[in-house]
Amino acid sequence: EVQLLESGGNLVQPGGSLRLSCVASGFTFSTYAMAWVRQAPGKGLEWVSTFSSGGGSTYYADAVQGRFTISRDNSKNTLYLQMSSLRAEDTAIYYCAKGSYSGNYHYFDYWGQGTLVTVSS
Amino acid sequence: EIVLTQSPGTLSLSPGERATLSCRASQSGSGTYLAWYQQKPGQAPRLLIYGASSRATGIPDRFSGSGSGTDFTLTISRLEPEDFAVYYCQQYGSSPKTFGQGTKVEIK
Numbered sequence: 698e699v700q701l702l703e704s705g706g707n708l709v710q711p712g713g714s715l716r717l718s719c720v721a722s723g724f725t726f727s728t729y730a731m732a733w734v735r736q737a738p739g740k741g742l743e744w745v746s747t748f749s750s751g752g753g754s755t756y757y758a759d760a761v762q763g764r765f766t767i768s769r770d771n772s773k774n775t776l777y778l779q780m781s782s783l784r785a786e787d788t789a790i791y792y793c794a795k796g797s798y799s800g801n802y803h804y805f806d807y808w809g810q811g812t813l814v815t816v817s818s
Numbered sequence: 819e820i821v822l823t824q825s826p827g828t829l830s831l832s833p834g835e836r837a838t839l840s841c842r843a844s845q846s847g848s849g850t851y852l853a854w855y856q857q858k859p860g861q862a863p864r865l866l867i868y869g870a871s872s873r874a875t876g877i878p879d880r881f882s883g884s885g886s887g888t889d890f891t892l893t894i895s896r897l898e899p900e901d902f903a904v905y906y907c908q909q910y911g912s913s914p915k916t917f918g919q920g921t922k923v924e925i926k
Contacts, residue, residue: 742855742863742906742917758914792862804853804910806874808862 699723699807701793706812713783713816719776719793719809727771730796730803733778735789736811745791746778750799761787783816790814820845820909824918830926837894839921841907846887851911854883854892857920858903866905867892897923 705717717733733745746767747756755767766779776793790811796803821844831837841852850870855863865874867883870890880895894901902925907918 741919742857742908744915744917747915756913797868801913802851802910804851804865804868804908805855805863806865806868808864810862 699795701795701807701809703791703793703809703812706791706814708815708817709783710818711784711816714779714781715783715814717778717780717791717793717812717814721774721776721793721795724795726769726774728799730799730801731769731776732794732796732803732805733767733776734792734794734805734808735787735814736792737786737789740789743789747796747801747803748776749796749801754801756801780814783814785816788814788816819914820847820912820916822907822909822916822918824905824907824921826921827919828922828924830924831897832926833897833899835897837892837897837901837923839892839894839905839923841885841890841892841918843888843890843909845912847912849911850886851909852883852885852890853908853910854881855906855908856901856903857906863906894923899925 700722730749732747748767764782768777792811793809794805795807825840852870854867857863871883904920
């Protein structure tokens with residue numbers, strides 16, 4: 698059974714930093730792309746970032762490019778999202794999602810339960 | 819960036835009725851790289867359909883998807899009580915991956 702467990706969400710001040718983690722189990726983590734998708738309160742879904750497997754390429758939404766960094770540790774089956782220069786508009790539930798294959802052009806076949814990030818003073 | 823527009827915003831139906839949800843892409847670059855997700859309050863999204871028409875593992879056959887290019891449809895043949903939720907389409911054939919704004923299927 699595929700499981701994705703996020704952690705690290707918290708209340709942070711504007712301009713601050715936070716690191717999210719996602720521990721995966723139930724599949725061969727190293728062979729799939731992994732992603733972060735967020736959902737602002739009462740709003741729709743927004744893709745944030747993808748880390749492909751194999752070549753290890755990373756991709757970002759324009760809204761977070763230069764502020765967020767996605768990484769993965771295949772030895773720990775863990776995906777990370779380092780967020781810096783946080784803004785109020787980054788407030789959202791952040792979901793970890795498994796890509797349907799190794800590259801960037803994937804859908805999301807499994808999702809974690811999410812972790813809440815609140816950016817406020 | 820491909821913009822996905824879902825319609826209607828809200829669909830009010832009774833259990834047993836047929837639901838037809840639309841997703842229109844601003845460009846045809848997504849081909850059949852279109853997925854549908856269901857989200858219930860307080861829960862993570864769940865994959866229903868990928869490749870425009872393939873059901874994900876464990877999804878009942880009352881859910882079906884169709885379309886290609888710019889026009890896609892999710893059909894729920896007979897609504898069950900557990901089907902009342904928000905549905906999102908997502909294209910993954912072009913970067914960045916984008917979602918529609920969602921259609922809420924509510925009990926009439």
